[in-house]
Amino acid sequence: MLVEKPLLQVLSGKTPPRVPLWLMRQAGRYLPEYRAVREKTAGFLDMCLTPELAAEVTLQPLRRFPLDAAIIFSDILVIPYALGQKVTFEEGRGPVLEPIRTVADLGRLSAARMTEMLAPVEAALRRVAGALPEGAALIGFAGAPWTVASYMIEGGSSRDFAAIKRWAYGDPDSFRRLIDLLVEVTSDYLVRQVDAGAEVLQIFDSWAGVLVERGLDIWALAPTVEIVRRVKAARPGVPIIVFPRGVGTQYAAYAEGSGCDALSLDQAVPLDLARRELQPRVALQGNLDPMLLVAGGAAMRDEAARILETLASGPFVFNLGHGIVPQTPVEHVAELCELVHGWRR
Amino acid sequence: MLVEKPLLQVLSGKTPPRVPLWLMRQAGRYLPEYRAVREKTAGFLDMCLTPELAAEVTLQPLRRFPLDAAIIFSDILVIPYALGQKVTFEEGRGPVLEPIRTVADLGRLSAARMTEMLAPVEAALRRVAGALPEGAALIGFAGAPWTVASYMIEGGSSRDFAAIKRWAYGDPDSFRRLIDLLVEVTSDYLVRQVDAGAEVLQIFDSWAGVLVERGLDIWALAPTVEIVRRVKAARPGVPIIVFPRGVGTQYAAYAEGSGCDALSLDQAVPLDLARRELQPRVALQGNLDPMLLVAGGAAMRDEAARILETLASGPFVFNLGHGIVPQTPVEHVAELCELVHGWRR
Numbered sequence: 001m002l003v004e005k006p007l008l009q010v011l012s013g014k015t016p017p018r019v020p021l022w023l024m025r026q027a028g029r030y031l032p033e034y035r036a037v038r039e040k041t042a043g044f045l046d047m048c049l050t051p052e053l054a055a056e057v058t059l060q061p062l063r064r065f066p067l068d069a070a071i072i073f074s075d076i077l078v079i080p081y082a083l084g085q086k087v088t089f090e091e092g093r094g095p096v097l098e099p100i101r102t103v104a105d106l107g108r109l110s111a112a113r114m115t116e117m118l119a120p121v122e123a124a125l126r127r128v129a130g131a132l133p134e135g136a137a138l139i140g141f142a143g144a145p146w147t148v149a150s151y152m153i154e155g156g157s158s159r160d161f162a163a164i165k166r167w168a169y170g171d172p173d174s175f176r177r178l179i180d181l182l183v184e185v186t187s188d189y190l191v192r193q194v195d196a197g198a199e200v201l202q203i204f205d206s207w208a209g210v211l212v213e214r215g216l217d218i219w220a221l222a223p224t225v226e227i228v229r230r231v232k233a234a235r236p237g238v239p240i241i242v243f244p245r246g247v248g249t250q251y252a253a254y255a256e257g258s259g260c261d262a263l264s265l266d267q268a269v270p271l272d273l274a275r276r277e278l279q280p281r282v283a284l285q286g287n288l289d290p291m292l293l294v295a296g297g298a299a300m301r302d303e304a305a306r307i308l309e310t311l312a313s314g315p316f317v318f319n320l321g322h323g324i325v326p327q328t329p330v331e332h333v334a335e336l337c338e339l340v341h342g343w344r345r
Numbered sequence: 346m347l348v349e350k351p352l353l354q355v356l357s358g359k360t361p362p363r364v365p366l367w368l369m370r371q372a373g374r375y376l377p378e379y380r381a382v383r384e385k386t387a388g389f390l391d392m393c394l395t396p397e398l399a400a401e402v403t404l405q406p407l408r409r410f411p412l413d414a415a416i417i418f419s420d421i422l423v424i425p426y427a428l429g430q431k432v433t434f435e436e437g438r439g440p441v442l443e444p445i446r447t448v449a450d451l452g453r454l455s456a457a458r459m460t461e462m463l464a465p466v467e468a469a470l471r472r473v474a475g476a477l478p479e480g481a482a483l484i485g486f487a488g489a490p491w492t493v494a495s496y497m498i499e500g501g502s503s504r505d506f507a508a509i510k511r512w513a514y515g516d517p518d519s520f521r522r523l524i525d526l527l528v529e530v531t532s533d534y535l536v537r538q539v540d541a542g543a544e545v546l547q548i549f550d551s552w553a554g555v556l557v558e559r560g561l562d563i564w565a566l567a568p569t570v571e572i573v574r575r576v577k578a579a580r581p582g583v584p585i586i587v588f589p590r591g592v593g594t595q596y597a598a599y600a601e602g603s604g605c606d607a608l609s610l611d612q613a614v615p616l617d618l619a620r621r622e623l624q625p626r627v628a629l630q631g632n633l634d635p636m637l638l639v640a641g642g643a644a645m646r647d648e649a650a651r652i653l654e655t656l657a658s659g660p661f662v663f664n665l666g667h668g669i670v671p672q673t674p675v676e677h678v679a680e681l682c683e684l685v686h687g688w689r690r
Contacts, residue, residue: 159502160670165636169644209591212634212648212666213615246554248593249618270558273594289557291510299514303557321557325505 007068007137010283010315011200011239011261019312020068021340022139023293023333024264025323026061027073030330033060044089045081048074049120055127062133064330065337068317069137069200072125072193076143076204079185080152082117083109099155101163103174111185118189122196129197140198142190144205144244145182145223152178161210168219175219183223187230194235202241202264203227209246209266216250221257228259241285245322255281267321271310283315288336290320296332304336308343352413352482355628355660356545356584356606364657365413366685367484368638368678369609370668371406372418375675378405389434390426393419394465400472407478409675410682413662414482414545417470417538421488421549424530425497427462428454444500446508448519456530463534467541474542485543487535489550489589490527490568497523506555513564520564528568532575539580547586547609548572554591554611561595566602573604586630590667600626612666616655628660633681635665641677649681653688 006020029035034057041047048054058073077095081087085108086098100106129138142148151157153164168175190201208220221244228240243264244254254263255278265274265286274284288307292300307318318340324333351365373379379402386392393399403418422440426432430453431443445451474483487493496502498509513520535546553565566589573585588609589599599608600623610619610631619629633652637645652663663685669678 160636162636162639162670162672165634166640169634169637169640170642172644209613212612212632212637214648214651215634216613246591246593246613248591248613249615250613267557268554268561268591268593268595270594289510289514289560291505291507292514292557294507295511295514297515299517303559306559325507327507 003135005068005135005137005199007317008199008239010317011241013283013315015313015315015345017344019308019316019318019340019343021318021337022067022069022071023061023324024071024320026067026071027057028324029326030324030328030333031060031064044075045078045087048078051120051123051127054120054124055131058124058128059131062136065333066341067136067337069139070128070132071139071141071202072121072128072198074121074124074141076141076148077151078118078121079142079148079182079189082114083111083181083185084113085109085152094157095151097151097155099163100152100178103171103177106174106178106181109181111181114185114188115192118192122192125193125196125198137199138197139200139202140190140193140196141202141204142186144203144208144220144227145179145186146211146220147205147207148182148186149178150207161207168215179219179223183226183230187227187234190227190231191234194231194238198238200239200241201231202243203260205242205244207246208244209248213250216247217253220244220247221250221253224254225258232259252277262315262317264319265321269321271307275310275314279311279314279316283317284311285317285319287319287321290322290325290328293320293332293336294325294328296329296335300332300336301339304339305343308340312343312345348480350413350480350482350544352662353544353584355662356586358628358660360658360660360690362689364653364661364663364685364688366663366682367412367414367416368406368669369416369665371412371416372402373669374671375669375673375678376405376409389420390423390432393423396465396468396472399465399469400476403469403473404476407481410678411686412481412682414484415473415477416484416486416547417466417473417543419466419469419486421486421493422496423463423466424487424493424527424534427459428456428526428530429458430454430497439502440496442496442500444508445497445523448516451519451523451526454526456526459530459533460537463537467537470538470541470543482544483542484545484547485535485538485541486547486549487531489548489553489565489572490524490531491556491565492550492552493527493531494523495552506552513560524564524568528571528575532572532579535572535576536579539576539583543583545584545586546576547588548605550587550589552591553589554593558595561592562598565589565592566595566598570603577604597622607660607662609664610666614666616652620655620659624656624659624661628662629656630662630664632664632666635667635670635673638665638677638681639670639673641674641680645677645681646684649684650688653685657688657690
């Protein structure tokens with residue numbers, strides 16, 4: 001008898017007996033076996049684009065923990081890389097990009113070699129798809145245009161988003177050209193991930209929360225809506241999770257308007273409000289503070305229980321409110337898995 | 346005939362003909378006359394604690410622009426400094442503190458010399474109070490305990506708040522001792538600012554938005570409530586503005602429960618929601634994106650008009666959603682002042 005995977009059940013609005021669980025950035029530096037692979041590899045991007053390595057680290061956390069999903073090991077910045085922008089990752093400093101600052105710089109970007117340059121991600125997905133533990137689903141992902149554009153324009157992480165906002169506010173028409181390009185290539189890339197074996201897609205908009213309301217509508221929400229529309233038109237039925245991190249009151253606009261199957265909640269989203277205003281419309285995912293997974297103990301257990309009690313009566317995927325951090329003790333992850341899977345509605 | 350200052354009118358729930366305006370960090374590096382003083386002074390903290398210099402830079406923006414308030418030039422980190430923690434400011438790097446990491450470190454803090462060490466702030470307030478342009482009000486301020494504690498424990502700005510969260514989650518009882526100490530000394534400090542001439546107080550909780558709901562309740566909201574209660578008990582009638590930056594959906598909890606007279610809104614707060622859910626309870630202040638003040642032009646004018654149309658029918662103070670940034674052109678500030686003061690309900 002074929003039982004549908006718990007994650008897929010939840011994303012189709014069901015409430016399977018076992019609450020599915022995965023953790024953002026679950027393939028990462030908190031795992032010694034990940035660090036071992038990382039140390040042997042020249043660069044972070046090489047790791048993402050070498051199918052054997054990407055597949056290996058994708059599967060590592062599933063060998064340790066009974067996770068309900070593997071998320072392909074990659075980075076949202078493979079898109080600027082494939083568009084021809086110079087992207088490097090420096091240990092402890094995060095990504096560094098040769099920033100795009102003017103309309104003229106847009107001319108240097110080209111989608112012509114996109115498929116070829118991202119073929120290794122597809123190859124990695126195919127490898128993982130063939131090696132998944134029973135019951136675990138495979139997640140593909142991409143960054144939302146606003147967030148990807150912020151790295152492309154700021155040249156890396158930013159505190160104040162001065163460069164992207166100056167461009168977007170000062171010359172919205174040319175900024176729109178970049179957003180439109182990202183909508184197009186991101187939609188295509190996600191479709192190819194589905195064809196390579198991704199059963200679920202997640203769109204990360206990590207920096208949506210820095211926008212004013214009207215900016216959020218046109219530069220974060222609308223492009224995400226368009227990507228969801230295109231991907232679902234091309235591959236009907238593929239469930240899509242959207243993570244507009246930090247948008248607070250505007251999560252409701254995503255629940256109403258984005259067309260996604262689930263919303264991933266950051267840790268600041270109040271649980272009662274999420275249950276009342278969001279869960280009637282979409283499945284929810286989240287939202288344990290990654291620092292509670294570091295702290296462990298009663299604080300972690302209490303908050304995890306509170307999340308489960310509030311949200312697991314509806315369609316719900318247990319996850320963190322943001323990526324797992326390197327200093328996380330692996331035994332806390334094991335304890336969390338037990339706690340979530342042991343919980344009964 | 347004595348006409349009450351517009352800012353004070355708004356904070357008592359009135360809607361004077363002219364919408365009052367001031368800008369967070371209005372005494373700052375975007376002003377050449379500020380940079381001239383800064384260059385002649387050994388350190389940032391010296392500037393805060395030299396009454397003539399602090400008073401001078403406090404008044405600088407009011408000489409250029411018809412602002413409705415002066416906010417005393419100081420920093421929220423004068424509190425850790427006065428508690429005996431080593432605090433320095435490095436150009437381009439922000440504040441650096443010798444971090445407090447263990448319960449034992451708490452023993453090194455002492456409020457014994459607090460009043461003496463912060464006397465220069467009082468002296469600066471007295472100077473400014475005697476030199477204010479007609480109609481302008483004088484604002485004193487302090488950081489909220491959660492935000493000040495984050496600098497004390499992280500040793501400066503933070504991206505992930507790993508150290509403070511590890512402490513707060515892992516050992517809430519000893520963390521509470523630090524919060525309680527900050528509630529006490531901050532309340533006293535604010536009362537002394539009132540006695541030195543501050544007509545309005547603002548409490549900045551810049552990092553409240555990184556907390557989970559329950560953490561926000563106990564470590565951000567409750568300590569702020571307690572400070573407001575103590576200050577108002579000691580000096581009845583002094584209006585208090587609270588700025589819990591980035592708390593999104595939880596602004597409503599502040600409107601209901603904090604006891605403040607006004608809430609300062611960051612730029613992500615949707616205006617309609619603010620009018621509908623917050624303004625019936627408290628006066629509002631905000632929330633132009635500082636990057637719109639950098640961009641200027643139609644984008645700035647449109648958003649400023651939208652803010653005024655939505656919020657200025659009730660008690661409202663025009664401000665930014667966060668501090669003014671160094672690259673802001675002074676002529677954009679002048680244009681904004683004209684626009685806000687020229688607006689009629």
